[in-house]
Amino acid sequence: MRKGLRLLVLGISLFIVLVTQLYAAEYTFTTIDYPGAAATYAHGINNSGKIVGAYHNFAPGFTFPKPYGFIYDGSTFTTIDYPSSSLTVASDINNSDQIVGFCVIIGNGAQGFIYNNDEFTSITYPEADETYVYGINNSGEIVGTYFDNANVTYRGFIYDGTTFTTIDYPGAYETHLYDINDSGKIVGIYKSSPSEDTYHGFIYDGTTFTFTTIDYPGADETHLYSINNSGQIVGIYVTSGVPHGFIYDDNAFTTIDYPGANSTEVYGINDSGQIVGIYISGDIKHGFLATPVPVPASLFLLGTGLTGLLSIEWFRKRKKISGLGLTA
Numbered sequence: 001m002r003k004g005l006r007l008l009v010l011g012i013s014l015f016i017v018l019v020t021q022l023y024a025a026e027y028t029f030t031t032i033d034y035p036g037a038a039a040t041y042a043h044g045i046n047n048s049g050k051i052v053g054a055y056h057n058f059a060p061g062f063t064f065p066k067p068y069g070f071i072y073d074g075s076t077f078t079t080i081d082y083p084s085s086s087l088t089v090a091s092d093i094n095n096s097d098q099i100v101g102f103c104v105i106i107g108n109g110a111q112g113f114i115y116n117n118d119e120f121t122s123i124t125y126p127e128a129d130e131t132y133v134y135g136i137n138n139s140g141e142i143v144g145t146y147f148d149n150a151n152v153t154y155r156g157f158i159y160d161g162t163t164f165t166t167i168d169y170p171g172a173y174e175t176h177l178y179d180i181n182d183s184g185k186i187v188g189i190y191k192s193s194p195s196e197d198t199y200h201g202f203i204y205d206g207t208t209f210t211f212t213t214i215d216y217p218g219a220d221e222t223h224l225y226s227i228n229n230s231g232q233i234v235g236i237y238v239t240s241g242v243p244h245g246f247i248y249d250d251n252a253f254t255t256i257d258y259p260g261a262n263s264t265e266v267y268g269i270n271d272s273g274q275i276v277g278i279y280i281s282g283d284i285k286h287g288f289l290a291t292p293v294p295v296p297a298s299l300f301l302l303g304t305g306l307t308g309l310l311s312i313e314w315f316r317k318r319k320k321i322s323g324l325g326l327t328a
Helices: 002-024 297-323
Strands: 027-032 039-045 051-058 065-072 077-080 085-093 099-105 109-116 119-123 131-136 142-148 153-159 164-167 174-180 185-191 200-205 210-214 221-227 233-239 242-249 252-256 263-269 275-281 284-292
Touching: 051 284, 065 099, 099 142, 109 142, 153 185, 242 275
Parallel strands: 039 085, 039 263, 039 284, 065 085, 085 131, 109 131, 131 174, 153 174, 174 221, 200 221, 221 263, 242 263
Antiparallel strands: 027 284, 039 051, 039 275, 051 065, 051 085, 065 077, 085 099, 099 109, 099 131, 109 119, 131 142, 142 153, 142 174, 153 164, 174 185, 185 200, 185 221, 200 210, 221 233, 233 242, 233 263, 242 252, 263 275, 275 284
């Protein structure tokens, strides 16, 4: 009797877990396009659902479409344009609405910035010609990439508001850091040599100072772009030249592709599991928001109810057997 009850309860539990996982892999997709823009890129999202990214149009005086940054609060887009720049990209936003990104100043190259309370603060790695800022956590720690002039390569860095610290994947020729969560875990990409075209994803634990490569199985290359405080990681993998989005959770990959799109790239995730990125339909790049479909409460009620009924039935039969002088 006990064995039968255990098997029934185990079966119900497995059913609930399976259905929960199926729901967890489903999303509601919403296109996020800056009004009138030729292309929109959604790069980061905070826990309030505010989204940052970039869009571009053909701007007067430029022979190429000038990208501008933006923040979108769910109803209104606001442009972010670094003064005198030819390009501005908003990369990430934390829960204090601090926005980081990078811009290009003609004659001065690329430099990072933090945008807070309508004010820009430049972030430039010392003596570097190029600095790109990609991620910020809720403590204000910033990660990005700079060009090392002496070694002619790109290297990752973390900046705590006072000190820059270089972080390179061991033995790699090139390292890029894209995001950092509140426990100091950092995600990024590296490649091993100048002749290698393939990038590999990795996670760096700032408390144990350890690096772990994370590559999508069978993919040509893997990029890790964002990590939330639950350790969920999003990024892209490339097969036959086509990028696909993914989420990496509990050591398992799940592909995330915008329905009907030619390709999908995932760049940001918040603590609710909401995901932002871009998809290409035809030749147009669109931003998107993907919100996880919640598991119906009725599913848990069903499982709890069945388990309860089985338990009552088991105790009823056990009592009856015990009354006959038998043991259950």
